[in-house]
Amino acid sequence: xNLLIVSRKYYPEVIGGGQIxxxxxxxxxxxxxxxxxxxxxTTEGTRKDELLDGVNVTRLPIRTLKLFPRISNVEWxxxxxxLQTLHFLKEFRPDVIHALNGESVPSIAAVSRxxxxxxxxxxxxxxxxxxxxxxxxxxxxxxxxxxxxQRFNETMLKWGQGSLINKAKAFGFWLYSYPHMYLLKxxxxxxxxxxxxxxxxxxxLLSIGYPERLLTVVHNPIxxxxxxxxxxxxxxxxxxxxxxxxxxxxxxxxxxxxNMVAALPSLPKTHVVIAGKGDYIxxxxxxxxxxxxxxxxxxxxxxxxxxxxxxxxIADIVIMAGTFFxxxxxxxxxxCSYGVPVIATNYAGNPDVIxxxxxxxxxxTQNVAELCKKVKRILAAPKLAAQMGKYGKQKMRxxxxxxxxxxxxxxxxxxxxxxxxx
Numbered sequence: 001x002n003l004l005i006v007s008r009k010y011y012p013e014v015i016g017g018g019q020i021x022x023x024x025x026x027x028x029x030x031x032x033x034x035x036x037x038x039x040x041x042t043t044e045g046t047r048k049d050e051l052l053d054g055v056n057v058t059r060l061p062i063r064t065l066k067l068f069p070r071i072s073n074v075e076w077x078x079x080x081x082x083l084q085t086l087h088f089l090k091e092f093r094p095d096v097i098h099a100l101n102g103e104s105v106p107s108i109a110a111v112s113r114x115x116x117x118x119x120x121x122x123x124x125x126x127x128x129x130x131x132x133x134x135x136x137x138x139x140x141x142x143x144x145x146x147x148x149x150q151r152f153n154e155t156m157l158k159w160g161q162g163s164l165i166n167k168a169k170a171f172g173f174w175l176y177s178y179p180h181m182y183l184l185k186x187x188x189x190x191x192x193x194x195x196x197x198x199x200x201x202x203x204x205l206l207s208i209g210y211p212e213r214l215l216t217v218v219h220n221p222i223x224x225x226x227x228x229x230x231x232x233x234x235x236x237x238x239x240x241x242x243x244x245x246x247x248x249x250x251x252x253x254x255x256x257x258x259n260m261v262a263a264l265p266s267l268p269k270t271h272v273v274i275a276g277k278g279d280y281i282x283x284x285x286x287x288x289x290x291x292x293x294x295x296x297x298x299x300x301x302x303x304x305x306x307x308x309x310x311x312x313x314i315a316d317i318v319i320m321a322g323t324f325f326x327x328x329x330x331x332x333x334x335x336c337s338y339g340v341p342v343i344a345t346n347y348a349g350n351p352d353v354i355x356x357x358x359x360x361x362x363x364x365t366q367n368v369a370e371l372c373k374k375v376k377r378i379l380a381a382p383k384l385a386a387q388m389g390k391y392g393k394q395k396m397r398x399x400x401x402x403x404x405x406x407x408x409x410x411x412x413x414x415x416x417x418x419x420x421x422x
Contacts, residue, residue, distance in 0.1 A: 001413060002035045004094035006085060008077070008103035010040035010057065017249075017330030018124050020305060021197075021220035022100045025409070026055045028221055028402035032410055037092050041081055060084045074180065081107035089115060096120065096413045096420075099191075102127030102184075109187035118420045120193040120412060123201050124220070124327050128184045129208065131177040132158050135325025135348070136254060140366070142325060145208030151177060189214070192416040195409075197328040198349030204325075216412060219352065221405040222333040224397050227313035236273065236298050243270040243379050246315035246340075248308060248331050251278025256322025256345070258284050262368045264293040267375060271296045275303040275311060312338040316385065317378055320344040321363060321371055328352060333400060336392030341378050341385050343371070359392030 011023040022038075029036050031054075038057040042048075048059040062080035065072035085107060099108040099121040105128060112119045126135030129144040132154050137143040143150060152174050160170030188194060194210070195218045196202040202215045233240060245267075247257050251274065260272045261284055274284075274297070281299060288297040303311065312318070318335035320326060321343065328349035335342050336353065342360035344350040356362045361374040378385050398404070 001096075001410070001417070002092070002094040003029065003037070003413060004089075004092060004097045005036060005038045005100050006081075006097060006104045006108055007038065007040050007100040008081065009101065010038060010059070011052075013040075013042065013059070018101055021124070021330065023053070023055065024221045024223075024402055025100070025405065027053055028406035029409060030054050031402070032406040034406075034410060034413075037094070039085060039088055041084065058088065060088065075183075077103070078106040078110070078183075082110045085111050086114065089117075093117075095417050096192075098122070098409075098413075101125075105191070106183055106187040109190040112190060118192045118416050119190075120195055120416060121188065121191045122195045122197065122218075123205070124197045126325050126327075128188055129205070130325075131155065131173075131181055134158075134254065136323050140323045142204060144204050144325075147178075147181075192419065193412055195412065198352040200348040200350070200352065201327050204348075218408050218412065219400050219405060220328055220330070220333070221402040222330075222337050222396050222400045223402060224337045224393055225309060225312075225334075227338055228309050230310040230313045232273075232310050232314050236271075236300075238271050238298070239269070241269070243267075243316045244314055245270060245272045245375065246275070246311055246318050246335075247272070247320070248275040248303065248311065248318075248334075249320075249329075251276050251280050251284070252324070253280050253283070254322045254324040255280075256320065256324075256366070258287055259321040259366065259368050259371055260319055261288050261293065261297055262291065263372045263375060264288075264296055265291055266372045267379075270375075270379070271298060273298045273300060273311065273315070275300050275308070277302055308334065309338065312340055315340050317360075317375060318342050319371075319375075320350065321366075323347070323366065326350060333396065337396045339389035339393040341388040342392065343374055343378075353395075355391070355395070359388050359395060 005026055007022050009019055011019040026036055026038050038055055040059050041062045042059050043064050050057050065076050097108055097117055097119040099105045105121045108119045127133050131151055137154050138157055155174040156170045159173055160167040193216050194214050195216055197220050199217055202217050205215055245260050251257055288294045312335055318340050320329050325348045332342050332353040342354055344354055346362035346364055354360045354362055363370055
């Protein structure tokens with residue numbers, strides 16, 4: 001079988017959870033005997049072909065509209081990606097195309113319509129269904145498929161703060177959101193299958209009217225790991241006997257890192273280690289100062305995927321305590337792959353990773369007291385923590401292994417090709 005994977009951004013030029021998962025998927029499919037080509041795009045330079053960990057990757061340049069960055073990143077980009085993909089198909093003719101991120105779906109829907117090649121699309125975030133791309137509104141409610149007043153309010157909150165010019169721009173964005181979101185929905189409905197990375201994504205799409213026949217759950221893959229020797233505690237000046245709560249990702253208000261910090265006054269000899277960048281660092285720093293826990297809050301900045309293992313190896317618990325719609329949080333997968341207990345909000349894709357009480361705990365509220373209680377249960381019971389870590393690792397090996405995911409995807413491709421020939 002010939003497969004073309006199309007992803008607007010790809011590892012290692014962009015190192016995010018989606019890009020890392022895309023590369024793991026490509027590797028797993030190659031190892032399963034599928035002929036895979038990955039097509040991705042760059043706004044700089046010329047064409048680049050490379051063999052990356054056994055995967056043939058082609059990076060093609062696309063033009064941008066320097067004076068209109070918003071349009072350049074959406075409809076114009078879709079057009080450029082469509083044209084480049086059609087040109088690429090002259091040298092590689094796949095049986096099926098897999099759009100591996102939301103930005104690729106409109107382009108590949110157009111390519112499929114022109115060429116007759118069927119396509120499937122991975123749904124790994126709210127991009128295709130939420131105009132603000134957050135997945136949750138300012139009140140913490142999911143806003144997939146939102147419209148009318150809810151979309152207006154969230155658009156104005158995100159882009160219309162401050163000056164009248166900002167308000168006018170935000171109003172323009174709101175008007176533009178209707179044809180834009182219509183295009184995205186039309187493109188999604190043209191796919192042969194929408195591959196939801198978690199049951200939470202699938203149930204959310206069902207709730208906004210997508211037909212069940214179009215939706216299949218296929219998790220992102222993760223390999224299991226062995227903990228490594230780490231000097232991170234020593235470098236950060238953390239006593240060897242103290243405990244570590246760890247977070248890795250974008251530092252924004254809806255990721256819930258502030259809840260971890262707010263819990264520290266009730267958790268003696270416990271530190272919060274935060275890896276990543278974001279626009280909420282200053283607020284968290286000020287919160288730590290007010291609570292007199294600054295010495296136990298450690299910002300380590302961006303950490304490469306290769307180096308994260310040193311942090312998971314010293315973490316006692318990995319926590320995702322926010323309201324952001326995590327389709328399938330890669331941080332949770334990685335923590336489990338290292339045998340670390342996890343705590344996360346009972347929302348979106350988190351329950352696909354966490355079996356409450358077995359490899360961690362699910363939070364039912366945003367109440368810091370609940371978070372404290374569940375952290376204390378794990379930290380006070382080393383035997384329970386060890387059991388949770390072992391169970392999480394086994395879960396990753398059985399349900400989320402690259403081999404298991406490749407098998408599921410291959411079956412989807414074969415079904416799509418059979419249906420297309422009928």
